[in-house]
Amino acid sequence: MDYYQESLKLHEEKRGKIEIKSKVPVQTKDDLSLAYTPGVAEPCRAIHKNPSDIYKYTNKGNMVAVVSDGSAVLGLGNIGGAAGMPVMEGKAILFKEFADVDAFPICLSTQDTEEIIATVKAIAPTFGGINLEDISAPRCFEIEERLIKELDIPVFHDDQHGTAIVVLAGLINALKLTNRKFEDIRVVLSGVGAAGVAVTKLLIEYGVNPDHVLLSDSKGAIYKGRDNLNAVKESLADITNTACQLGLDHPDCRIGGLAEIMVGADVFIGVSKAGLVTPEMVKSMAKDPIIFAMANPEPEIMPDLAKEAGAAIVATGRSDFPNQINNVLGFPGIFRGVLDAGIRIIDSKIKITAAEAIANYIQNPTSEAIIPSPLDKGVAKAVADAIKNL
Amino acid sequence: MDYYQESLKLHEEKRGKIEIKSKVPVQTKDDLSLAYTPGVAEPCRAIHKNPSDIYKYTNKGNMVAVVSDGSAVLGLGNIGGAAGMPVMEGKAILFKEFADVDAFPICLSTQDTEEIIATVKAIAPTFGGINLEDISAPRCFEIEERLIKELDIPVFHDDQHGTAIVVLAGLINALKLTNRKFEDIRVVLSGVGAAGVAVTKLLIEYGVNPDHVLLSDSKGAIYKGRDNLNAVKESLADITNTACQLGLDHPDCRIGGLAEIMVGADVFIGVSKAGLVTPEMVKSMAKDPIIFAMANPEPEIMPDLAKEAGAAIVATGRSDFPNQINNVLGFPGIFRGVLDAGIRIIDSKIKITAAEAIANYIQNPTSEAIIPSPLDKGVAKAVADAIKNL
Numbered sequence: 054m055d056y057y058q059e060s061l062k063l064h065e066e067k068r069g070k071i072e073i074k075s076k077v078p079v080q081t082k083d084d085l086s087l088a089y090t091p092g093v094a095e096p097c098r099a100i101h102k103n104p105s106d107i108y109k110y111t112n113k114g115n116m117v118a119v120v121s122d123g124s125a126v127l128g129l130g131n132i133g134g135a136a137g138m139p140v141m142e143g144k145a146i147l148f149k150e151f152a153d154v155d156a157f158p159i160c161l162s163t164q165d166t167e168e169i170i171a172t173v174k175a176i177a178p179t180f181g182g183i184n185l186e187d188i189s190a191p192r193c194f195e196i197e198e199r200l201i202k203e204l205d206i207p208v209f210h211d212d213q214h215g216t217a218i219v220v221l222a223g224l225i226n227a228l229k230l231t232n233r234k235f236e237d238i239r240v241v242l243s244g245v246g247a248a249g250v251a252v253t254k255l256l257i258e259y260g261v262n263p264d265h266v267l268l269s270d271s272k273g274a275i276y277k278g279r280d281n282l283n284a285v286k287e288s289l290a291d292i293t294n295t296a297c298q299l300g301l302d303h304p305d306c307r308i309g310g311l312a313e314i315m316v317g318a319d320v321f322i323g324v325s326k327a328g329l330v331t332p333e334m335v336k337s338m339a340k341d342p343i344i345f346a347m348a349n350p351e352p353e354i355m356p357d358l359a360k361e362a363g364a365a366i367v368a369t370g371r372s373d374f375p376n377q378i379n380n381v382l383g384f385p386g387i388f389r390g391v392l393d394a395g396i397r398i399i400d401s402k403i404k405i406t407a408a409e410a411i412a413n414y415i416q417n418p419t420s421e422a423i424i425p426s427p428l429d430k431g432v433a434k435a436v437a438d439a440i441k442n443l
Numbered sequence: 444m445d446y447y448q449e450s451l452k453l454h455e456e457k458r459g460k461i462e463i464k465s466k467v468p469v470q471t472k473d474d475l476s477l478a479y480t481p482g483v484a485e486p487c488r489a490i491h492k493n494p495s496d497i498y499k500y501t502n503k504g505n506m507v508a509v510v511s512d513g514s515a516v517l518g519l520g521n522i523g524g525a526a527g528m529p530v531m532e533g534k535a536i537l538f539k540e541f542a543d544v545d546a547f548p549i550c551l552s553t554q555d556t557e558e559i560i561a562t563v564k565a566i567a568p569t570f571g572g573i574n575l576e577d578i579s580a581p582r583c584f585e586i587e588e589r590l591i592k593e594l595d596i597p598v599f600h601d602d603q604h605g606t607a608i609v610v611l612a613g614l615i616n617a618l619k620l621t622n623r624k625f626e627d628i629r630v631v632l633s634g635v636g637a638a639g640v641a642v643t644k645l646l647i648e649y650g651v652n653p654d655h656v657l658l659s660d661s662k663g664a665i666y667k668g669r670d671n672l673n674a675v676k677e678s679l680a681d682i683t684n685t686a687c688q689l690g691l692d693h694p695d696c697r698i699g700g701l702a703e704i705m706v707g708a709d710v711f712i713g714v715s716k717a718g719l720v721t722p723e724m725v726k727s728m729a730k731d732p733i734i735f736a737m738a739n740p741e742p743e744i745m746p747d748l749a750k751e752a753g754a755a756i757v758a759t760g761r762s763d764f765p766n767q768i769n770n771v772l773g774f775p776g777i778f779r780g781v782l783d784a785g786i787r788i789i790d791s792k793i794k795i796t797a798a799e800a801i802a803n804y805i806q807n808p809t810s811e812a813i814i815p816s817p818l819d820k821g822v823a824k825a826v827a828d829a830i831k832n833l
């Protein structure tokens with residue numbers, strides 16, 4: 054099937070993918086008097102008296118805003134909020150279909166950090182949670198941090214944490230299968246944007262030794278004092294590749310390109326660009342290496358090439374290969390869980406709980422099935438239940 | 444039925460009134476690949492290339508934001524955006540049920556004019572139209588005016604224009620029944636907030652002689668040079684009750700309270716407060732006076748009292764009396780029409796077209812039926828068709 058042309062047809066035929074439905078009847082005079090005036094005055098008065106009653110009498114507690122400025126949409130780059138609308142509508146229906154969370158696309162006409170923060174704060178009364186989507190780094194870090202601080206509802210940047218959670222889930226099973234422990238592995242991570250930063254932080258949170266994490270951007274290995282580091286990369290250079298702080302000629306300091314730093318690594322995680330990894334680089338890694346090549350739509354290395362070069366386990370972002378790292382395994386159940394449990398901050402405990410629930414959902418993981426299928430709607434329930442049982 | 448308690452129960456049981464639904468299936472791998480990645484990239488690219496394609500490939504063209512800061516909700520006053528949510532959800536389902544327009548409540552946490560304007564502009568890409576709701580005067584005037592100027596989608600403050608349109612519709616039939624012409628009538632209008640201002644302007648637009656329009660606020664008759672006039676009232680004082688500009692002792696200049704200015708009037712329009720009009724005041728009007736007493740929930744004068752005092756026709760805002768002036772007769776069909784016709788500005792021609800369509804919907808008006816029932820879903824279609832045939 055030509056997904057692109059068929060998708061275009063589907064979108065035109067249906068004129069987009071979401072609609073608003075009434076949960077109450079509006080046929081009789083009584084219907085109108087209960088759903089609207091005069092009856093509706095009473096829930097208004099109740100909320101005015103007791104603001105938390107908004108969760109009792111409106112849909113707020115089940116409504117998530119999918120907010121995007123369209124600055125980093127799929128692999129399409131900065132196409133703007135309006136052009137990102139089909140993705141945000143798509144995200145909204147995944148929320149509904151996978152976890153019965155109502156979600157609504159908010160496509161922004163601004164890409165200014167302060168304006169985005171002010172806008173989300175201004176519209177927040179309608180929503181029980183905020184899912185930030187496809188906002189480019191490094192603005193996404195400040196926007197998320199500020200909104201978490203300044204709002205009283207959960208805020209979650211899916212490109213960061215959704216990806217990190219599903220990567221961690223896959224890695225839990227991949228390490229199990231190759232008899233490794235998180236505290237022992239050496240990890241190379243290529244691409245230090247929204248996803249890369251969050252994956253790094255969550256892996257360290259989960260027990261990976263930060264000294265054994267090597268990050269690489271388009272300029273090569275990241276280390277303290279390197280040129281072209283933004284504030285976020287600088288803070289990561291403080292805790293990773295730390296031997297370089299003792300001198301660039303220290304034997305444990307790793308500098309140079311991706312090929313140099315991949316030598317001896319157990320795990321490669323790519324959230325970067327097509328074709329960056331060669332079979333030779335895979336061969337230079339430790340025995341039975343694990344490759345998560347998640348660049349979209351073309352991975353850093355194709356699975357067959359990686360396997361031929363000795364990879365024990367390969368995951369990608371694609372639906373046409375085994376082990377698809379797909380955020381839909383995370384966000385619907387995470388929001389279902391935090392909305393139901395009234396959790397305001399999605400902290401690392403919740404992220405780890407979600408990752409473990411996804412990993413444990415597979416009873417007998419194999420190298421071709423370290424992670425559930427994105428179509429398996431039982432995953433969201435398992436994730437939500439795990440969060441609610443915290 | 445105790446509408447207040449029953450409404451509270453309904454809202455709690457259903458947890459509000461709206462939900463988001465998918466218009467496309469999400470079961471198989473192909474479904475996911477068309478509605479979301481990778482297929483969704485294609486409509487994104489199309490919109491990026493040709494921005495107006497957003498109307499072709501997304502729900503924007505059928506989606507209206509119901510935006511409120513909760514500063515003037517029903518008769519409840521300034522209860523804030525969050526507490527106004529049940530009303531905005533109610534409005535959203537009326538849009539859907541009466542005209543198949545998707546509408547979504549945007550309840551604001553700010554009441555600052557500039558912040559409201561900036562917020563609506565920032566979220567506009569998602570929407571095909573903006574329905575402003577329950578925003579108090581005089582801020583509502585500037586907010587609407589600026590948004591009309593600065594956005595490329597229709598913006599409509601329903602409390603102003605929706606009310607004005609339905610009042611005009613009722614008045615068209617009321618005048619027909621009492622053999623009056625718009626250019627001859629003398630009108631007294633009590634309450635110069637959002638609705639009062641818009642009714643005044645639309646009546647003048649429709650042919651009422653501005654010299655024959657007398658406005659009254661809580662301080663009494665409005666005339667040029669009076670104390671306590673805001674900018675909007677001042678501009679109305681320039682064109683109404685103009686004899687006062689020749690001197691307050693001019694025989695045609697009308698000053699004093701509502702009782703004084705109602706003497707000799709053909710039509711009383713109340714968008715003010717319960718009980719302001721007495722039977723004696725009705726008796727002082729011209730023969731066969733027309734009373735639109737629309738204060739909510741208690742009208743300026745109860746219909747039976749007005750009738751006893753000689754009123755030929757009485758309309759109120761209430762569903763338990765004949766001739767209910769209910770905005771639901773207007774906004775669903777108006778937005779259906781302008782969205783379908785791609786109309787960007789809802790000007791007075793469109794408002795008058797809508798009012799005439801509502802009036803003409805009643806083939807044989809009587810004094811107990813100058814306006815259709817708010818439950819008659821055929822009205823919206825008639826209004827939309829009239830706008831589309833313009």
